[in-house]
Amino acid sequence: MNGLTHLDEDGSARMVDVSAKPVTAREAVATGRITMKEDAASAIAQGLVKKGDVLAVARVAGIMAAKRTADLIPLCHPIPLTSVVIDFQLEAQGVIVKATARTAGQTGVEMEALTAASTALLTIYDMAKAIDKAMVIDGVRLLAKTGGKSGDWRAP
Secondary structure, eight states: OOSOTTBOTTSOBOOOOOTTSOOEEEEEEEEEEEEOOHHHHHHHHHTOOTTOOHHHHHHHHHHHHHHTHHHHSTTOOOOOEEEEEEEEEEETTEEEEEEEEEEEESSOOHHHHHHHHHHHHHHHHHHHTTTOTTOEEEEEEEEEEEOSTTOOEEOO
16 A cells, blocks of 8 residues: 555555564664653652652563563554663652563564553652652653674664
8 A cells, every 4th residue: 555564555554464574683773751850859769658659669660561562553563572671770750761672573662662662651750759740751762782694773
């Protein structure tokens, strides 16, 4: 129809058949940021948020979300992840999340990395909303992917 892989020739949604693709090592890195008041960022950095260790919980939430991506995104393949790493960069007025997902498989892990980053950010919001309800999540995007038929890609 129009070159979109998740649409068949009639324009109907479909799951892409990856059975003929070779198994290759694949990695994707996604990022996002949550901006907040300085007192909220300080409380997170110092471990003073009443709900507990915000970054530890956000890390586990991101990993769990990556593992459940196929349950959330209708046409994603369930894939065996070999690694999910969630890193945080603390700033005076927020937190940057970086999620890296890896597999040895027949399809990429971009959606898993994006889901991990998004969920980690949402978890930070949930745990710190008593301090700052006006936090803003933005900049969620793919930074890089490697492996597969289309090769490597890096964000400009």
